[in-house]
Amino acid sequence: MELQVRHLSKTFGSGQHSKEVLRNISFALRSGExxxxxxxxxxxxxxxxxxxxxxxxxxxxxxxxxxxxxxxxxxxRGMVFQKYSLYPWLSAAENVAFGMRLQGLPQRDINERTAYFLEVVGLQDAARKLPRELSGGMQQRVAIARTLATNPKxxxxxxxxxxxxxxxxxxxxxxxxxxxxxxxxxxxxxxxxxxxxxxxxxxxxxxxxxxxxxxxxxxxxxxxxxxxxxxxxxxxxxxxxxxxxxxxxxxxxxx
Ligand SMILES: Nc1ncnc2c1ncn2[C@@H]1O[C@H](COP(=O)(O)OP(=O)(O)OP(=O)(O)O)[C@@H](O)[C@H]1O
Ligand SMILES: [Mg+2]
Missing domain, CATH: 3.40.50.300 (P-loop containing nucleotide triphosphate hydrolases)
Known part of the structure; x- marks a missing residue:
C-alpha cells in the first residue's frame, strides 16, 4: 500500500469570500509506516x-x-475522529459490528471479527456495555476497533x-x-x-x-x-x- 498526497491545495468559497486553507501539500506514506x-x-x-x-x-x-x-x-481509508463518534444506543460490540454490517459481511464473520477486534483493543469484557458506561479512553478504543474491523489499508x-x-x-x-x-x-x-x-x-x-x-x-x-x-x-x-x-x-x- 502506498498513500501519496501530491501538490494538494484547497480553497473554500470563491471570489471575495474565498479562503485558501491548504497550499501545495505533498507527502507519501508506505505500508507499515x-x-x-x-x-x-x-x-x-x-x-x-x-x-x-x-x-x-x-x-x-x-x-x-x-x-x-x-x-x-x-x-x-479508515477514519477515527476527535469527538467520540459511537452510536450511543448501541453496545460496544454492536458499534464495532456496525461498519462491517454496512460492508455487507456475513453475520458469522461479523461476530468473529467483532470479538477479535474488541480483544485487540483490550475491551473483550466490555462488549455489552453502552458507550455512556465506558470511559472516554475506552470509547475511543471502541472507535478504533470499529475502524480496524473494516480492514482499511x-x-x-x-x-x-x-x-x-x-x-x-x-x-x-x-x-x-x-x-x-x-x-x-x-x-x-x-x-x-x-x-x-x-x-x-x-x-x-x-x-x-x-x-x-x-x-x-x-x-x-x-x-x-x-x-x-x-x-x-x-x-x-x-x-x-x-x-x-x-x-x-x-x-x-x-x-
Ligand atoms: N467547509 C468549509 N468551509 C469553509 N471554511 C472551512 C471549511 N472547512 C474548514 N474551513 C476552514 O479551514 C481552516 C482550517 O480548518 P481545519 O478544520 O482543517 O483546521 P484544523 O487544523 O483541523 O484545526 P483544529 O486544530 O482546530 O481542529 C479553518 O479556518 C476553517 O474555518
Ligand atoms: Mg481539526
Whole structure:
C-alpha cells in the first residue's frame, strides 16, 4: 500500500469570500509506516484528512492510494475522529459490528471479527456495555476497533485523544504504539501535540497555518521500547524542544 498526497491545495468559497486553507501539500506514506502531521488550530489538519478520506474534493492536486486517484470515500481509508463518534444506543460490540454490517459481511464473520477486534483493543469484557458506561479512553478504543474491523489499508486519526485528559491520553498513546508495533498498521496521525507526534510517529511533518503548508520534517529515530523512559530521555526532550520552537515561530501573533 502506498498513500501519496501530491501538490494538494484547497480553497473554500470563491471570489471575495474565498479562503485558501491548504497550499501545495505533498507527502507519501508506505505500508507499515507511522506518520504524523502537527500544526496549530486552524492550520488545515482536518481538511487534509477529509481530502484523503474523500469527504472533500481538492482545489488542485491529488490523493492516490496504490496509484489510484481518490474520488470519494472508500473502505481502504479508515477514519477515527476527535469527538467520540459511537452510536450511543448501541453496545460496544454492536458499534464495532456496525461498519462491517454496512460492508455487507456475513453475520458469522461479523461476530468473529467483532470479538477479535474488541480483544485487540483490550475491551473483550466490555462488549455489552453502552458507550455512556465506558470511559472516554475506552470509547475511543471502541472507535478504533470499529475502524480496524473494516480492514482499511490506512488508519487516519484526527486528534483521536484530544478530548482525553493527560493521563489517559498518555495511556492511549502507549496503547496505539503497541498496536502499531504488533500489527504493522499504516497510520497517519493528525495532532497539535508535539509530544504525541514524537512519541508515536516515525516521521513528523510540521504545518504552518494561513494557508496550511508543510514547512519542516523531522525524522524520529528514537528507541520506543519503553515510552515512560522515552518521555524523560534527553534525546526526546531535545527533539521536543526543537519541534515546539518551530511551531512557536509559526505563531508569532499568539505571543
Ligand atoms: N467547509 C468549509 N468551509 C469553509 N471554511 C472551512 C471549511 N472547512 C474548514 N474551513 C476552514 O479551514 C481552516 C482550517 O480548518 P481545519 O478544520 O482543517 O483546521 P484544523 O487544523 O483541523 O484545526 P483544529 O486544530 O482546530 O481542529 C479553518 O479556518 C476553517 O474555518
Ligand atoms: Mg481539526
Amino acid at each position: 507511522f506518520l504524523s502531521l502537527v500544526g496549530s488550530s486552524g492550520s488545515g489538519k482536518s481538511t487534509i484528512l477529509r481530502l484523503i478520506a474523500g469527504l472533500e474534493q481538492p482545489s488542485s492536486g491529488q490523493v492516490l492510494v496504490d496509484g489510484e486517484v481518490v474520488q470519494g470515500p472508500g473502505p481502504d 490506512v488508519l487516519l486519526l484526527d486528534e483521536p485523544f484530544g478530548a482525553l485528559d493527560l493521563q489517559i491520553r498518555e495511556a492511549m498513546q502507549d496503547f496505539l504504539l503497541q498496536l502499531w508495533q504488533r500489527t504493522g498498521l499504516t497510520v497517519l496521525l493528525i495532532t497539535h501535540d508535539v509530544e504525541e507526534a514524537l512519541v508515536l510517529a516515525q516521521r513528523v511533518h510540521v504545518l504552518a497555518p494561513h494557508p496550511g503548508r508543510i514547512v519542516s520534517t523531522v525524522e524520529v529515530d528514537l528507541d520506543k521500547s519503553d515510552l515512560n523512559q522515552l518521555r524523560l530521555s534527553s534525546a526526546f526532550l531535545e527533539k521536543r524542544r526543537t519541534l515546539a520552537g518551530v511551531l512557536r515561530q509559526l505563531e508569532p501573533a499568539l505571543v
